[in-house]
Amino acid sequence: MPVSVLDVFKMLPGSNCGECGQPTCLAFATQVIKEGQELERCPYLPEEQAAAAAAVKSQQAEGMGRRRESVAIALEALQEKVAPLDFAAIAEGLGAVYGETGGRPYLEVPYFGRILRIFKDQVQYPPGSRSNPWEAIFLYNYLASQGSRPLTGDWIAFQSLPNSVSKVKTLERLQRELAEQLQGRKTGLLEKIAALRGELTDLGEDAEVKAVFRPLPKVPILFLFWDADSGENFPAQVRFLFDAAVADYLDLESLLFLVESLAQRLQEAA
Numbered sequence: 235m236p237v238s239v240l241d242v243f244k245m246l247p248g249s250n251c252g253e254c255g256q257p258t259c260l261a262f263a264t265q266v267i268k269e270g271q272e273l274e275r276c277p278y279l280p281e282e283q284a285a286a287a288a289a290v291k292s293q294q295a296e297g298m299g300r301r302r303e304s305v306a307i308a309l310e311a312l313q314e315k316v317a318p319l320d321f322a323a324i325a326e327g328l329g330a331v332y333g334e335t336g337g338r339p340y341l342e343v344p345y346f347g348r349i350l351r352i353f354k355d356q357v358q359y360p361p362g363s364r365s366n367p368w369e370a371i372f373l374y375n376y377l378a379s380q381g382s383r384p385l386t387g388d389w390i391a392f393q394s395l396p397n398s399v400s401k402v403k404t405l406e407r408l409q410r411e412l413a414e415q416l417q418g419r420k421t422g423l424l425e426k427i428a429a430l431r432g433e434l435t436d437l438g439e440d441a442e443v444k445a446v447f448r449p450l451p452k453v454p455i456l457f458l459f460w461d462a463d464s465g466e467n468f469p470a471q472v473r474f475l476f477d478a479a480v481a482d483y484l485d486l487e488s489l490l491f492l493v494e495s496l497a498q499r500l501q502e503a504a
Contacts, residue, residue: 237293239267245283246276253277255404309367312374317354327381329451346449347431352377375488376450383482389456389475401486409472412497417462417470430499449492452483
């Protein structure tokens with residue numbers, strides 16, 4: 235029998251703390267079942283719910299219960315927004331390569347080391363890669379920006395972006411979880427940075443590890459890591475900083491999606 239919203243709600247502490255990014259535990263449970271949100275976003279999920287959490291993950295992997303039509307509607311709306319754009323004219327500003335096949339224009343965009351071919355009605359992945367509708371929505375958002383502003387070279391925090399107050403907790407959670415995963419694993423982290431084509435740098439604050447990632451050509455991310463110091467009771471910390479022009483390329487939701495995607499890749503170092 236499929237896991238329901240009520241089933242997930244019963245697993246949660248019921249404190250409505252908001253640390254998952256939703257105002258109530260019921261709203262979060264709805265997101266888990268209907269939108270595929272990760273159950274682990276609840277920082278206070280009881281350990282005895284591990285088996286139930288595994289059942290939720292299995293159901294999500296099969297797509298059961300999800301409100302897929304909302305994804306399709308959002309994707310279709312963005313494709314309509316992109317349809318009138320002159321791909322040849324916006325390619326350079328996005329760091330993309332313009333091309334045509336069968337009279338259909340496309341842009342080739344580097345994304346985490348893969349070259350994705352984005353048509354006005356389809357994202358074409360390299361052979362062996364799986365398509366992802368959420369990723370497609372994110373990529374069309376990037377195209378819709380039209381590469382309107384040069385990068386500044388100035389690094390800013392997420393909370394410096396307009397209207398970011400309601401989203402800051404989500405970023406803080408991502409940073410905290412990643413720091414916990416990477417604690418004591420600096421060597422593995424450096425190997426993973428190299429594998430993801432990150433560039434070690436002297437930019438930014440006095441962190442132990444500093445690297446610039448370019449998951450998208452015009453959206454660089456500065457990653458900062460401080461390992462734990464048991465002598466001073468100093469826990470591991472992670473911070474993500476962004477070029478001051480980032481809001482001209484991605485909205486806040488899309489930027490958080492990108493950070494989460496990078497964090498998931500870095501967690502493999504653990």
